[in-house]
Amino acid sequence: MxxxxxxxxxxxxxxxxxxxxxxxxxxxxxxxxxxxxxxxxxxxxxxxxxxxxxxxxxxxxxxxxxxxxxxKHYRPGADLMTITDKHAKPLLRDTESREGADARPEIxxxxxxxxxxxxxxxxxxxxxxxxxxxxxxxxxxxxxxxxxxxxxxxxxxxxxxxxxxxxxxxxxxxAFFVDITVIEGAVYNAIEKAPRIMKLLNGGKIFTLGDSCTLIVSSKGDGSIAFYVGFKSEEDWAVTSGIDFTKPQEVANWFKTKFAGWSDIWLELFENAESPIIPRPQYCxxxxxxxxxxxxxxxxxxxxxxxxxxxxxxxxxxxxxxxxxxxxxxxxxxxxxxxxxxxxxxxxxxxxxxxxxxxxxxxxxxxxxxxxxxxxxxxxx
Ligand SMILES: Cc1cc2nc3c(=O)[nH]c(=O)nc-3n(C[C@H](O)[C@H](O)[C@H](O)COP(=O)(O)OP(=O)(O)OC[C@H]3O[C@@H](n4cnc5c(N)ncnc54)[C@H](O)[C@@H]3O)c2cc1C
Known part of the structure; x- marks a missing residue:
């Protein structure tokens, strides 16, 4: 020593x-x-x-x-991933967890x-x-x-x-900015507030990609959902967007415009999110x-x-x-x-x-x- x-x-x-x-x-x-x-x-x-x-x-x-x-506390099955397109159509679904050195247990x-x-x-x-x-x-x-x-x-x-x-x-x-902003949110009591998303999640995670954007959703042990949307942006987008992130409805309105053509299932997230939703410019x-x-x-x-x-x-x-x-x-x-x-x-x-x-x-x-x-x-x- x-x-x-x-x-x-x-x-x-x-x-x-x-x-x-x-x-x-x-x-x-x-x-x-x-x-x-x-x-x-x-x-x-x-x-x-x-x-x-x-x-x-x-x-x-x-x-x-x-x-x-x-x-005692990790969540078997929470690693199972569903990849969907922007219309929420599942294109790939994990059916079993990886094991041994490839295992990725979730907590x-x-x-x-x-x-x-x-x-x-x-x-x-x-x-x-x-x-x-x-x-x-x-x-x-x-x-x-x-x-x-x-x-x-x-x-x-x-x-x-x-x-x-x-x-x-x-x-x-x-750190340098990597041209992506993430908007992070949470929905509590998701079984009531976001039932369609919960069904799609099936206890695991959703990765949705489309139009050069990403949406990642995960279910948590306390019955909540965590989600984050990623998209290309300027570094100061969170300020210049003019959105009041303490008002989830304002973020939902932005989502409807920016993500036009995406399934309305995703609105379950934004319209029921806890305040504040957090914008995070991404750095490395x-x-x-x-x-x-x-x-x-x-x-x-x-x-x-x-x-x-x-x-x-x-x-x-x-x-x-x-x-x-x-x-x-x-x-x-x-x-x-x-x-x-x-x-x-x-x-x-x-x-x-x-x-x-x-x-x-x-x-x-x-x-x-x-x-x-x-x-x-x-x-x-
Ligand atoms: C949206 C999002 C999703 C992510 N998903 C994943 C994932 O799936 N898997 C993964 O591995 N990583 C993920 N990460 C990254 C991960 O969260 C971080 O890399 C990780 O938490 C870093 O751990 P840390 O202990 O270094 O710092 P942190 O987890 O940030 O902890 C820092 C601690 O320091 C405290 N602190 C800060 N400033 C002060 C201060 N001035 N004085 C005293 N205390 C202070 C904070 O309150 C906090 O408790 C994600 C990050 C984001 C933003």
């Missing part, structure tokens, strides 16, 4: 990456605090279901010793987060702490949060997602990014390698980062944290760049005029 045994480690952000890392480091007896901006743990966790991959997300989860809990974000939170020692997570700034004070970081709370740490790890406030302390490199970190390693600071997950969601790799990469960083910091290979962090970062950047390249290619294909045919050919092969 590197010389971090009695150091205080602050993880900023309690998403899948930060929590997995906290668990792995705490299992090895290290002093960990996670500072999370959410007010408390019961804040409703939004977002589509997550498929964990054998070689990354599941591998990391296995190392946390929490596979037993995962098996909702909320239960995954709960499993990880419950595995931590009480008091590990400090809620309602939005990171604001930090500065070095002798050999420590002095960290300031939203509510004038301040604390010290020997090592800071940024796991604070796409708009990381920790990343700028390592690099000035910024540069594939050739590099920075100078620091002995007391690093980043994991989206903070390090944000990419569009179309290959389903974001959570998997974040959890694998956590595993590789934990192994570098606590394994036998490195004597000091600088060497451990430098090694982790070099291999993380290479792996993330390879994954991002595939993701960008897939994102482009899915939002091209032949997106539907390409997707069908991909899955048939």
């Amino acid at each position: 590197t010389s971090i045994k009695n150091k205080n480690i602050a993880i900023i952000g309690g998403g899948p990456g930060g929590l997995t890392l906290a668990r792995l480091l705490q299992m090895r007896g290290l002093n960990i605090k996670v500072y999370e901006r959410d007010v408390h743990r019961t804040v409703r966790v939004q977002g589509a279901t997550l498929d964990l991959h054998y070689e990354s997300g599941l591998k990391a989860l296995n190392a946390t010793g929490l596979m037993g809990e995962f098996e 909702d974000r909320g239960p995954l987060r709960d499993i990880l939170i419950d595995s931590l020692e009480p008091g590990t997570i400090v809620w309602n702490k939005r990171f604001q700034s930090m500065q070095r004070n002798e050999n420590k970081w002095l960290i300031a949060f939203n509510d004038e709370y301040a604390t010290e740490a020997d090592i800071v790890i940024g796991a604070d997602g796409a708009n990381s406030k920790i990343r700028p302390y390592l690099t000035t490199l910024k 970190m540069p594939l050739d990014q590099d920075w100078q390693a620091q002995a007391d600071l690093t980043i994991i997950g989206d903070a390090a390698h944000l990419m569009p969601p179309y290959a389903g790799e974001g959570v998997n990469m974040a959890m694998l980062d956590a595993l590789e960083l934990a192994e570098a910091l606590t394994g036998p290979l490195f004597n000091d944290s600088l060497a451990a962090i430098a090694n982790y970062e070099t291999s993380m950047r290479k792996r993330a760049a390879e994954t991002a390249a595939v993701t960008l290619q897939q994102t482009e294909l899915m939002h091209s005029p032949n997106g539907l045919e390409e997707m069908l050919a991909f899955f048939k092969s």
Whole structure:
């Protein structure tokens, strides 16, 4: 193990990456605090279901010793995919889940987060702490949060997602816009509010492609539906569109115009969505990014390698980062944290760049005029 045994480690952000890392480091007896901006743990966790991959997300989860809990909470059948055209006509339907190394078991974000939170020692997570700034004070970081709370740490790890406030302390490199905006929404009590979609979903996922646009819908264990629409746009579309995203009916009206000719089944989503519907311009970190390693600071997950969601790799990469960083910091290979962090970062950047390249290619294909045919050919092969 590197010389971090009695150091205080602050993880900023309690998403899948930060929590997995906290668990792995705490299992090895290290002093960990996670500072999370959410007010408390019961804040409703939004977002589509997550498929964990054998070689990354599941591998990391296995190392946390929490596979037993995962098996209680994952959702068999939620991985079964239906590909439809814009008229909601099913063109390909999975009939059975993939197995072994190809398995992609699905779990909702909320239960995954709960499993990880419950595995931590009480008091590990400090809620309602939005990171604001930090500065070095002798050999420590002095960290300031939203509510004038301040604390010290020997090592800071940024796991604070796409708009990381920790990343700028390592690099000035910024993500680039990938010409796609995603609009993300949720429908609660979907069996009543979106019955036709629920029937089509059949407990799984829908991928719909047409007119260079995508619509991805997934059913969740709490009876809700998560959905996101992707389309080519200017970077500032969410502002220039003039849509008030707190008013789902305004988004539904936009959908009717932009997606003219699509089945009206899809309106079940927009007309019943919870407010607000969230527009998310899509970004990707540069594939050739590099920075100078620091002995007391690093980043994991989206903070390090944000990419569009179309290959389903974001959570998997974040959890694998956590595993590789934990192994570098606590394994036998490195004597000091600088060497451990430098090694982790070099291999993380290479792996993330390879994954991002595939993701960008897939994102482009899915939002091209032949997106539907390409997707069908991909899955048939
Ligand atoms: C619409 C959509 C669909 C997606 N679908 C998939 C999918 O199917 N599969 C997949 O693998 N990935 C998917 N992703 C990507 C995935 O959500 C991310 O890659 C993943 O959540 C990254 O994990 P993380 O822990 O790095 O960051 P996050 O999950 O973003 O977690 C960051 C945490 O830090 C906290 N935080 C942020 N700022 C601060 C601050 N200043 N101070 C303190 N705390 C802070 C946040 O509240 C949050 O809890 C999708 C993303 C989107 C937008």
